[in-house]
Amino acid sequence: MKAMVYRGPYRVRVEEKDRPVVEHPNDAIVRVTRAAICGSDLHLYHGMMPDTRVGMTFGHEFIGVVDEVGPSVRNLSVGDRVMVPFNVYCGSCFFCARGLYSNCHNVNPNATAVGGIYGYSHTCGGYDGGQSQYVRVPFADVGPSLIPDWMDDEDAVLLTDALSTGYFGAQLADIVEGDVVVVLGAGPVGLYAARSAWLMGAGRVVVVDHLDYRLEKARTFAHAETINFVEHDDVVVHLKKLTDGLGADRVIECVGAEADGNFLQHVTSAKLKLQGGSPVALNWAIDAVRKGGTVSVMGAYGPMFSAVKFGDALNKGLTLRMNQCPVKRQWPRLFEHIRNGYLKPNDIVTHRIPLEHVAEGYHIFSAKLDGCIKPLILVDAA
Amino acid sequence: MPYTPDKPPLAENSEQLRARIPGWGADLDPADRPAYPRERFDPGASGAHWELPEQQPEKWPRERSIEHLRLTPVFGTSTPPRGLSGAMRKLAYRRWSEGRAAHWLVLLAADRVDTVESTLRSFATTRPDNPVTQTGILSERRHHGVASRVGQNRADVRHQLLDPVIVGAPWVAGGVAAYRLGKRLVRRR
Numbered sequence A: 001m002k003a004m005v006y007r008g009p010y011r012v013r014v015e016e017k018d019r020p021v022v023e024h025p026n027d028a029i030v031r032v033t034r035a036a037i038c039g040s041d042l043h044l045y046h047g048m049m050p051d052t053r054v055g056m057t058f059g060h061e062f063i064g065v066v067d068e069v070g071p072s073v074r075n076l077s078v079g080d081r082v083m084v085p086f087n088v089y090c091g092s093c094f095f096c097a098r099g100l101y102s103n104c105h106n107v108n109p110n111a112t113a114v115g116g117i118y119g120y121s122h123t124c125g126g127y128d129g130g131q132s133q134y135v136r137v138p139f140a141d142v143g144p145s146l147i148p149d150w151m152d153d154e155d156a157v158l159l160t161d162a163l164s165t166g167y168f169g170a171q172l173a174d175i176v177e178g179d180v181v182v183v184l185g186a187g188p189v190g191l192y193a194a195r196s197a198w199l200m201g202a203g204r205v206v207v208v209d210h211l212d213y214r215l216e217k218a219r220t221f222a223h224a225e226t227i228n229f230v231e232h233d234d235v236v237v238h239l240k241k242l243t244d245g246l247g248a249d250r251v252i253e254c255v256g257a258e259a260d261g262n263f264l265q266h267v268t269s270a271k272l273k274l275q276g277g278s279p280v281a282l283n284w285a286i287d288a289v290r291k292g293g294t295v296s297v298m299g300a301y302g303p304m305f306s307a308v309k310f311g312d313a314l315n316k317g318l319t320l321r322m323n324q325c326p327v328k329r330q331w332p333r334l335f336e337h338i339r340n341g342y343l344k345p346n347d348i349v350t351h352r353i354p355l356e357h358v359a360e361g362y363h364i365f366s367a368k369l370d371g372c373i374k375p376l377i378l379v380d381a382a
Numbered sequence B: 001m002p003y004t005p006d007k008p009p010l011a012e013n014s015e016q017l018r019a020r021i022p023g024w025g026a027d028l029d030p031a032d033r034p035a036y037p038r039e040r041f042d043p044g045a046s047g048a049h050w051e052l053p054e055q056q057p058e059k060w061p062r063e064r065s066i067e068h069l070r071l072t073p074v075f076g077t078s079t080p081p082r083g084l085s086g087a088m089r090k091l092a093y094r095r096w097s098e099g100r101a102a103h104w105l106v107l108l109a110a111d112r113v114d115t116v117e118s119t120l121r122s123f124a125t126t127r128p129d130n131p132v133t134q135t136g137i138l139s140e141r142r143h144h145g146v147a148s149r150v151g152q153n154r155a156d157v158r159h160q161l162l163d164p165v166i167v168g169a170p171w172v173a174g175g176v177a178a179y180r181l182g183k184r185l186v187r188r189r
């Protein structure tokens, strides 16, 4: 089979690999039809995530058709069309039993701090991912769901991570009616978080980024006000001015480890790997939120330390909330919102790239060329 | 105003927002939010029909965090450790917990070694690594590399100049190593 393969920082290619096999009685093998590249994949692609091995196949956003099932699988059969959450999880451990599906204790021998994620380095369990013709899906009775007949395939792929994560980020912000919500980052996660903030009753939503074309999408897709931080000497002061000097009630951080806005912070983390991630957006969130407010962090960081301004978080009495998204928990409600027309996930898809051209897809998304917001990978066309 | 008790007024009230934005307030009630409350004990909700999953067979000694009491029932089997990078990775897992910087620094160093090892190894195959096709750099031409950057007020263009250095580093290192080795072999003769 053909699969995307990591060859080192900034280098990927398509290789001929062995088709995965059932390794556990509750495994399924899924033939992938659509996949996507996530902002998280860029952290791997740039060599920031410890224990990212040459030869690994990335991809944690994918849908497909069940091709084979292990002997204990009850809920799926060969031929079923399924969407697979990015989390690998057992469904029964201490954490899964409490709904913390992204924090499963039974799927990642490499680290106790992280659950399992498809195609996301050995630090997240060492699973090959779905930017591939076939993928091994553990705990087939727990993770995958049948794709409803009425659902668009592209919307289904976006539900496996980006949309669910943005929606989850808005929930962790604990928004109450009339709140002023600032969203940092106008990537897929930030756009969905901004759109979701309205569902929770926000009174005002402001999105911050430095890419004008993405801010344009924030205005049209997410109905938000926008700020290009490059146009302001100090974006925190600008945000304070916008909020009568108080700061925003809630800030949702959807940028993560490669945040721009401070050359030194970016280079020491994203390029030199001396920090777990560039804390620029995280620190802006802490500074721009009001005292007693909530910061919801969706941006991903490496397991190493970062230079976070913790003192101000304490002095301001902030609530900091964060997690990898427990994707499947979001689905029933999100299905309703999509059916009601409140959300149209694939409005942000800009590129549809055949698997053979995956190297170009990564470059376009990483370098933000060509107005790229969300690239999908067409696998059956490979 | 900021120094009085009242919340500053908003430009639009809830009725106006509801009229303008489809779905506004649909999840106003926290009970409608699926992530609320964060923890809800309901072991049956996931579809799991086991208390403890069966053990996946361990086909090679699987490296694992010393903070785990056992090998997890299920684990990924991508890319087993090999070569010098593999030895470094095994050491990092065996020796240091996730709480120690050394654990992560050795793993990161192993990633850099892996890149060099794999690149060298690829020269002995029919598909040597090719930095031009693998970086997707050729897409710059067809996908408006210049127009996407110039005059766009972007904060990331400056450090994108460093990318070729990062990509080039293992190639330079490999070249130097090959040159040294060659020289030593010639001298021995």
Ligand SMILES: NC(=O)c1ccc[n+]([C@@H]2O[C@H](COP(=O)([O-])OP(=O)(O)OC[C@H]3O[C@@H](n4cnc5c(N)ncnc54)[C@H](O)[C@@H]3O)[C@@H](O)[C@H]2O)c1
Residues within 6 Å of the ligand: A038, A039, A040, A041, A042, A043, A161, A162, A165, A184, A185, A186, A187, A188, A189, A190, A208, A209, A210, A211, A214, A229, A254, A255, A256, A257, A258, A259, A260, A261, A280, A281, A297, A298, A299, A300, A301, A323, A324, A325, A373
């Ligand atoms: N918690 C989760 O479950 C989860 C799931 C998916 C993605 N993520 C993470 O969310 C983050 C965003 O993902 P994405 O797919 O939207 O990625 P993306 O790279 O497309 O978006 C990030 C955006 O942030 C902007 N940005 C950079 N520096 C900024 C700053 N200082 N202030 C404001 N904006 C800034 C970038 O220009 C870009 O538009 C990533 O870190 C990703 O790893 C987390």
Ligand SMILES: [Zn+2]
Residues within 6 Å of the ligand: A038, A039, A040, A041, A060, A086, A161, A162
């Ligand atoms: Zn992701």
Ligand SMILES: [Zn+2]
Residues within 6 Å of the ligand: A089, A090, A091, A092, A093, A094, A095, A096, A097, A103, A104, A105, A106
């Ligand atoms: Zn679990």
